[in-house]
Amino acid sequence: MRTQRQVVDYSLRKRAALRELLAGRVGTYDLCDASPYLKNAARFHGEPTDQRCPICRSENLTLVHYIYGDELKQSAGQARTVAELSVLAMTLREFQVFVVEVCLGCDWNHLVEQYLLGRDGLTGGVEGGSEQQTASGVAAAGGADARRRREAQR
Numbered sequence: 592m593r594t595q596r597q598v599v600d601y602s603l604r605k606r607a608a609l610r611e612l613l614a615g616r617v618g619t620y621d622l623c624d625a626s627p628y629l630k631n632a633a634r635f636h637g638e639p640t641d642q643r644c645p646i647c648r649s650e651n652l653t654l655v656h657y658i659y660g661d662e663l664k665q666s667a668g669q670a671r672t673v674a675e676l677s678v679l680a681m682t683l684r685e686f687q688v689f690v691v692e693v694c695l696g697c698d699w700n701h702l703v704e705q706y707l708l709g710r711d712g713l714t715g716g717v718e719g720g721s722e723q724q725t726a727s728g729v730a731a732a733g734g735a736d737a738r739r740r741r742e743a744q745r
């Protein structure tokens with residue numbers, strides 16, 4: 592999407608979680624804990640992918656996009672389809688998107704990335720995404736990751 596900015600990629604964190612699982616340090620019950628809300632969001636607002644689930648390898652992953660921001664008012668924290676996101680991106684100045692991948696087969700779920708959308712990205716000016724900013728963004732997200740995931744699953 593054209594206004595996408597300040598992207599934080601969580602694929603390293605995901606790979607680390609999968610390594611922990613393979614090493615037996617965590618169980619699938621720790622990682623495959625998608626809530627009924629998250630699974631419903633995946634069914635009704637999710638974006639299907641052709642990527643296989645890394646855990647059960649029998650289902651394809653679905654991406655769920657959660658939106659946050661003051662301008663969203665009562666819609667904050669809800670899931671939206673990609674089509675709805677592009678409309679919002681042209682309407683609102685700025686809002687945060689959290690992308691969670693979900694397997695409807697085994698309940699695997701993980702935060703994939705987060706980014707900002709909105710018209711503010713079109714006016715130029717501050718452009719996120721330099722390596723340094725991205726790295727500090729990840730660091731700052733740190734402990735908030737788990738909390739955000741819980742919020743995202745509500």
Ligand SMILES: [Zn+2]
Pocket residue numbers: 644645646647648649650694695696697698699
């Ligand atoms: Zn699965």
